[in-house]
Amino acid sequence: MFINFTEHELLRIINDSIEESLHLDYKSSGSLIKNDNKKRELAKDVSSFANSDGGHIIYGIKEFDSLNNKHLPEKIDPIDRRVISKEWLEQVIVSNIFPKIQGLMIYPISLTSGINDVVYVVQIPKSNTAHQASDRRYYKRYNFESVAMEDYEIKDIINRSFYPDLEFVKDQSLISYDVDVLKVPIVMKNNSLRLAKDISVSVSFKDHENYRVAADSGFIDVSQINSGKIYLNITELKIYNGINCYAGAFTIKFNSDIKMLNFTATIYGDNMSPIEQDFKIHIDNNIPKYVERKLSFHVW
Incomplete structure (x- = not known):
């Protein structure tokens, strides 16, 4: 269980080999680069969580490259907060996902490896409506990935607000x-x-x-x-x-x-x-x- 948003907790989930799931995704520092392709990928990933059951994306943890350990966390991969700030990350999410995801939170975790080293935990709630990414598509979480949704799935999500949950x-x-x-x-x-x-x-x-x-x-x-x-x-x-x-x-x-x-x-x-x-x-x-x-x- 992620009790506190601290470096100690990040090391714990790495040592415990907590696998990615419907509610959890790991992204290396290279996922946050200031170009249009990375921004589209970010919007795709974040919106897929809101359209599914919510969860957390941890930016700054690298997965193993080997197939045997795929989807398992290998190590902390620090992000330079001078280059990628919390405010920049928040702005990219807000400006590339429609409508805005209510209740989304970003938690920066400072690291002992350097004064400017940081990991960002993006906490995404399950939404009561469907959210469109910047490529005009709707995504969901499926088998550790963000995949495009079918028409009926989009309608089901939109109907969340009309029925008790x-x-x-x-x-x-x-x-x-x-x-x-x-x-x-x-x-x-x-x-x-x-x-x-x-x-x-x-x-x-x-x-x-x-x-x-x-x-x-x-x-x-x-x-x-x-x-x-x-x-x-x-x-x-x-x-x-x-x-x-x-x-x-x-x-x-x-x-x-x-x-x-x-x-x-x-x-x-x-x-x-x-x-x-x-x-x-x-x-x-x-x-x-x-x-x-x-x-x-x-x-x-």
Whole structure:
């Protein structure tokens, strides 16, 4: 996890061999050169993140050249801040991507290798509309690359602002555990400007024969019909943009020798496609912790 934007954190992700992904891209210092081709490439890369699921581009980390280690960080490749300033980078992004990406942040990381040595971390949020690069094309992230989008994909992104965009929030502070009984909260956040209402949540348990599940009053236990599944109907709940909303909780009773719990939660709502998310909770020394599946940076 990228805890702080520091040189120490850059060295950590290099030493840990954190691979590029849908949400992470490494660019060497040569990617920031003051010519039109590099500016177009920069706009293409940044807009692809906004059109996908957001993420980070780190300018100033070189990848390995060998095919076996492709997409892995090799070393810090410093940028000279006297030549490429934060203000220049910001201006290139703003003037070559349409419309402007709201909430984009640039973090300069000073390096000990030299007073003018810097790495730039560009933090790009998932957008509620489609962003066009300077070549008049729309791009998305796919297989470590920025690729041109199909017409239907562009329309889907534009429609993000017309439909609720809910996600589960893994709030570690709300989980409680006592004598093989785990209480798990259902917390959701609405990332869209559209009000989310008429919401239902289903929770399906893997290896459910090893668990006994009890739920708050809002839940409906349908395990006799659909083995290992419960539903939560919260039609009276309304979730506004940017709000973390507690919707209920359920408890899981299990044998003490079980140290990893797996389940899948799905959100259903008015005017939105179902959103599914897998959860893993590891019990370590009687402390439950969510297991993250991907590299996680600051939440935007």
